[in-house]
Amino acid sequence: MPEPLSNKLARLGALLEGARRIANRTTRFGAVARARLVASTRLSAEGVELALDAHLETDPGIEELELLCASVKDAPRAHVLLSANVFTGAHRALALALASSERVCVRPSRRDPEFVALLAEQCPGLFSIVARVEPEAGESVWAYGTDATLAELHASLPASVALHAYGGGLGLAVVDRSAAASDAELARAAERLAYDVVVFDQRGCLSPRAVLWVGDAGGARELAAALAEALESKQAEVPLGRLDDDELADVAVYRDAAAYAGELLVAGRGFVGVGVEPDRLVVPPIGRNLHVVPVRSLSETLDSVRDLVTALGVEVSPSLRAEFVALVPRARVTHLGAMQKPPFDGPVDRRARRY
Amino acid sequence: MTDDSTPEDAERLIVESDALHARVRAFATGSSGETFEALALRIARFQRRYAPGFARLVAVHRSALGSADDIPAVPAEVFRIARVAVHPAELDVASFETSGTTAVRAGVHAFRTLETYRALALALAEKALFGSVRGPCTVVALAPPPGALPRSSLGFMLRLFMDHFDARPPVFERGFDGPERFLCGPSGIDVARLFDVARLARERGEPLCVLATSFALVALLDALGGAPVPAPPATLVMQTGGFKGRAREVDAAELRAAVARTFGIGPESVVGEYGMTELTSQLYEDTGATRPTRAERFRFGVYCAPPWLRVVPVNPATLEPCRDGEVGIAKFIDLGNVDSAVAVITQDLVVRRGDGIELLGRRSGAPPRGCSLAVEGLLAGHA
Numbered sequence: 014m015p016e017p018l019s020n021k022l023a024r025l026g027a028l029l030e031g032a033r034r035i036a037n038r039t040t041r042f043g044a045v046a047r048a049r050l051v052a053s054t055r056l057s058a059e060g061v062e063l064a065l066d067a068h069l070e071t072d073p074g075i076e077e078l079e080l081l082c083a084s085v086k087d088a089p090r091a092h093v094l095l096s097a098n099v100f101t102g103a104h105r106a107l108a109l110a111l112a113s114s115e116r117v118c119v120r121p122s123r124r125d126p127e128f129v130a131l132l133a134e135q136c137p138g139l140f141s142i143v144a145r146v147e148p149e150a151g152e153s154v155w156a157y158g159t160d161a162t163l164a165e166l167h168a169s170l171p172a173s174v175a176l177h178a179y180g181g182g183l184g185l186a187v188v189d190r191s192a193a194a195s196d197a198e199l200a201r202a203a204e205r206l207a208y209d210v211v212v213f214d215q216r217g218c219l220s221p222r223a224v225l226w227v228g229d230a231g232g233a234r235e236l237a238a239a240l241a242e243a244l245e246s247k248q249a250e251v252p253l254g255r256l257d258d259d260e261l262a263d264v265a266v267y268r269d270a271a272a273y274a275g276e277l278l279v280a281g282r283g284f285v286g287v288g289v290e291p292d293r294l295v296v297p298p299i300g301r302n303l304h305v306v307p308v309r310s311l312s313e314t315l316d317s318v319r320d321l322v323t324a325l326g327v328e329v330s331p332s333l334r335a336e337f338v339a340l341v342p343r344a345r346v347t348h349l350g351a352m353q354k355p356p357f358d359g360p361v362d363r364r365a366r367r368y
Numbered sequence: 369m370t371d372d373s374t375p376e377d378a379e380r381l382i383v384e385s386d387a388l389h390a391r392v393r394a395f396a397t398g399s400s401g402e403t404f405e406a407l408a409l410r411i412a413r414f415q416r417r418y419a420p421g422f423a424r425l426v427a428v429h430r431s432a433l434g435s436a437d438d439i440p441a442v443p444a445e446v447f448r449i450a451r452v453a454v455h456p457a458e459l460d461v462a463s464f465e466t467s468g469t470t471a472v473r474a475g476v477h478a479f480r481t482l483e484t485y486r487a488l489a490l491a492l493a494e495k496a497l498f499g500s501v502r503g504p505c506t507v508v509a510l511a512p513p514p515g516a517l518p519r520s521s522l523g524f525m526l527r528l529f530m531d532h533f534d535a536r537p538p539v540f541e542r543g544f545d546g547p548e549r550f551l552c553g554p555s556g557i558d559v560a561r562l563f564d565v566a567r568l569a570r571e572r573g574e575p576l577c578v579l580a581t582s583f584a585l586v587a588l589l590d591a592l593g594g595a596p597v598p599a600p601p602a603t604l605v606m607q608t609g610g611f612k613g614r615a616r617e618v619d620a621a622e623l624r625a626a627v628a629r630t631f632g633i634g635p636e637s638v639v640g641e642y643g644m645t646e647l648t649s650q651l652y653e654d655t656g657a658t659r660p661t662r663a664e665r666f667r668f669g670v671y672c673a674p675p676w677l678r679v680v681p682v683n684p685a686t687l688e689p690c691r692d693g694e695v696g697i698a699k700f701i702d703l704g705n706v707d708s709a710v711a712v713i714t715q716d717l718v719v720r721r722g723d724g725i726e727l728l729g730r731r732s733g734a735p736p737r738g739c740s741l742a743v744e745g746l747l748a749g750h751a
Contacts, residue, residue: 262684262697262731266715270443272428273421274450288449295449 182218248281648704
């Protein structure tokens with residue numbers, strides 16, 4: 014017999030209450046939580062604050078919660094395997110598991126366990142933290158990680174375990190001349206897109222990494238200049254967090270490759286590159302980097318990444334928007350500035366691989 | 369060259385380029401009084417003048433091109449997303465391609481002339497690979513035939529070595545019917561033909577030289593199932609390339625030992641070659657060819673650059689040269705790359721070992737920390 018919705022909503026309510034306590038900056042616990050998250054997430058203090066303030070779902074509407082509950086199947090026990098995810102991602106992953114079962118086991122990321130620990134402290138008894146994911150037949154697993162990790166996990170699970178696997182994803186922005194007819198409109202679009210970049214330092218699968226510009230070459234350069242300016246200004250408000258040596262190395266490669274292959278603008282502590290050859294999608298590394306890709310053919314540009322696109326931020330004419338959406342039907346589509354705030358209505362990534 | 373370049377610009381470019389090629393070839397033969405440093409800087413300034421991409425890179429690094437260390441390196445990935453050449457495409461005489469995948473397009477290294485490539489490759493191979501060979505040598509390759517217009521630099525080099533070091537048409541007995549010495553076809557390694565060539569070399573009383581990729585050697589070992597090849601005593605095997613994307617990887621030392629056993633030769637006669645499409649020059653394992661007792665001096669796994677190629681391990685994040693013993697990524701300053709990029713940086717990890725370098729595999733890129741996609745592959749530009 015299906016579990017009553019009210020039971021599920023009660024568990025979600027407890028989780029949301031815990032999230033609210035973490036997000037509350039006025040309490041001593043809120044301050045401690047911030048310090049712990051700055052240490053574990055590598056975001057700057059301002060980056061953590063922004064994430065808690067504007068991107069941790071603490072008050073979703075009842076419709077969203079009902080949709081979230083409807084997006085999962087009941088399971089005798091649900092397991093969550095987290096990667097070093099965008100830290101607030103653990104919240105939604107837990108919500109999905111709690112919506113499907115009253116018994117939830119979580120194995121946090123070894124590199125970034127803090128947010129789950131904070132939730133556990135605020136929601137005693139709601140879920141258990143475990144060292145290993147060991148599901149039994151008939152149970153569910155919600156797993157986040159690289160494709161290799163997920164494939165390995167799949168191979169190790171009993172056949173009747175339902176695995177919901179979420180690999181890496183990619184956000185893209187799309188802008189055309191209609192959305193940037195004047196300098197002011199262009200600056201506004203750039204400002205909104207810069208915001209999407211800054212949240213979580215592009216570590217999320219919803220984070221935009223490249224902008225597809227549908228228009229003339231001059232427009233691509235204007236957009237790049239506006240983006241560089243917007244990112245520079247955002248750097249002052251929300252500084253880039255810490256990048257490790259490997260991430261810095263990737264940025265060095267992108268900087269030099271983009272400079273050689275097109276144009277490169279310094280954008281605070283990141284870079285905006287402008288491609289010269291149309292439809293050549295280049296995806297820069299995480300941090301504060303964006304590549305502007307002039308687009309002549311939508312399908313050609315998206316051809317090889319279609320299955321990787323998790324989110325699309327659009328600032329284009331309605332007909333163009335429809336064309337894009339048709340090409341990446343499983344991506345979450347929003348306007349710029351809202352790419353990192355999907356409704357709390359189910360998995361963020363709609364491309365889940367179900368085994 | 370830019371779109372608004374004039375015919376006079378193109379003419380000037382060719383004159384300057386030809387002069388630089390001649391200087392590099394003279395440098396390689398030791399008949400030039402020029403230093404590596406001076407020639408590298410000449411080429412870099414030439415590339416800054418004619419390759420707008422390189423001029424931008426120099427500007428980004430705020431380099432005055434005052435010393436070879438100041439030459440900013442073009443990431444190898446750029447060969448996949450842009451044309452890396454000072455000259456227009458209509459002047460290309462060859463375009464060598466890197467391996468691509470369905471998702472990531474192949475890189476292209478365009479050449480306006482192959483004269484320097486030939487001169488440098490042969491000058492180095494004569495010393496570093498064939499240095500111990502006295503007299504004629506029977507040369508074959510465990511690789512598919514490259515065709516009339518090779519798309520791979522390796523295919524071009526193998527053909528070059530065959531033509532230069534063994535220009536004779538092979539005199540095959542036992543059913544050999546053509547001059548082809550590329551012993552790899554659609555059905556794999558042609559073991560029967562390899563055996564016949566080995567016997568032919570024995571009958572000729574000369575060494576056999578087998579040029580092979582690592583995975584072709586593994587395929588050969590698999591096909592032989594432990595059986596030896598009846599090769600003459602002074603047989604030489606050149607092994608190149610890794611195992612990227614291949615089904616079976618074999619430890620380098622194990623592979624060397626197995627190949628040596630199979631051909632009945634010492635492990636020092638299996639010589640590693642390192643080359644990449646984005647470079648003109650190669651490196652070979654330090655065979656100690658110029659030293660009196662080769663076997664004793666062979667330094668397994670240590671690759672030496674010729675005088676016209678400099679390999680500098682650099683910190684991947686800062687691109688500053690590493691201290692001795694520190695692992696870095698390989699920055700190559702290759703005087704042979706006159707018309708493309710005199711300095712190229714790869715993601716291959718290296719460490720300096722005396723006057724050589726040891727290759728330690730490939731830097732994999734930052735592991736994803738978050739659900740955003742890892743950058744490897746994507747930066748390279750999609751097909």
